[in-house]
Amino acid sequence: xxxxxxxxxxxxxxxxxxxxxxxxxxxxxxxxxxxxxxxxxxxxxxxxxxxxxxxxxxxxxxxxxxxxxxxxxxxxxxxxxxxxxxxxxxxxxxxxxxxxxxxxxxxxxxxxxxxxxxxxxxxxxxxxxxxxxxxxxxxxxxxxxxxxxxxxxxxxxxxxxxxxxxxxxxxxxxxxxxxxxxxxxxxxxxxxxxxxxxxxxxxxxxxxxxxxxxxxxxxxxxxxxxxxxxxxxxxxxxxxxxxxxxxxxxx
Ligand code: ADP
Ligand code: MG
Ligand code: MG
Numbered sequence: 001x002x003x004x005x006x007x008x009x010x011x012x013x014x015x016x017x018x019x020x021x022x023x024x025x026x027x028x029x030x031x032x033x034x035x036x037x038x039x040x041x042x043x044x045x046x047x048x049x050x051x052x053x054x055x056x057x058x059x060x061x062x063x064x065x066x067x068x069x070x071x072x073x074x075x076x077x078x079x080x081x082x083x084x085x086x087x088x089x090x091x092x093x094x095x096x097x098x099x100x101x102x103x104x105x106x107x108x109x110x111x112x113x114x115x116x117x118x119x120x121x122x123x124x125x126x127x128x129x130x131x132x133x134x135x136x137x138x139x140x141x142x143x144x145x146x147x148x149x150x151x152x153x154x155x156x157x158x159x160x161x162x163x164x165x166x167x168x169x170x171x172x173x174x175x176x177x178x179x180x181x182x183x184x185x186x187x188x189x190x191x192x193x194x195x196x197x198x199x200x201x202x203x204x205x206x207x208x209x210x211x212x213x214x215x216x217x218x219x220x221x222x223x224x225x226x227x228x229x230x231x232x233x234x235x236x237x238x239x240x241x242x243x244x245x246x247x248x249x250x251x
Contacts (some may be wrong), residue, residue, distance in 0.1 A: 001027055002168050012053070020166055031214070032216075034226075035235060036219075043197050046172040048070075048199075051077055084153070084169075085160075089153040091144065101159070105122065130159055154178060158189035169198065
């Protein structure tokens with residue numbers, strides 16, 4: 001599904017190298033988690049995969065189902081089946097949430113050569129999915145994320161993800177700033193999307209999200225490289241002992 005090889009990334013206008021040779025393979029049907037200390041490059045990895053400006057790939061590659069994604073525009077990456085839920089979801093004043101979702105869904109369908117959803121089918125689907133995420137009708141009418149609480153923004157991201165049915169879902173610290181109930185809603189929303197044909201990359205600083213979204217594989221990213229890979233027990237080791245032990249072991 002996703003194959004990253006020897007990825008090196010630096011800031012466009014500084015010499016500072018942030019990612020220093022990341023290797024990662026996410027198979028369809030699997031949930032991979034990336035954990036790591038603050039400042040290790042986790043968000044940078046998600047930004048580079050999404051095509052955000054300001055970062056320069058100096059070496060290495062990233063492919064989605066064999067297609068080089070680093071050359072694609074952000075909207076082309078989305079059309080290819082990538083979805084990113086960010087640590088800080090953006091607000092879009094002046095664009096209604098429902099209108100935004102419908103435009104995104106239909107653009108996606110068009111890119112896949114599918115017909116547009118009719119207004120009534122779209123409405124039915126969005127209402128059903130919003131309900132399971134406890135997003136009320138009023139929130140669907142408001143401008144995208146404007147004035148939403150942290151928890152509402154994160155649930156709204158999961159709603160977008162559920163509507164777009166991507167092949168690869170990347171979640172960057174979707175749990176940060178959420179109380180336990182909101183985190184459970186987000187986790188349930190993600191779990192409902194788990195599927196044989198879909199891969200997940202779940203980036204999180206803390207282990208607690210992984211109590212609810214059970215990963216198949218856990219990677220530790222430190223200082224721009226993946227320094228350790230294991231099963232769910234690796235997340236528990238971090239929970240119990242922090243990162244210090246793993247980093248000392250690697251050094
Ligand atoms: P994480 O998500 O693991 O906390 P980040 O990817 O946000 O880490 O950051 C990795 C490192 O790169 C940090 O030292 C951070 O300060 C730096 N960095 C990332 N983006 C920028 C930027 N736009 N300008 C300056 N420094 C940045
Ligand atoms: Mg951070
Ligand atoms: Mg981050």
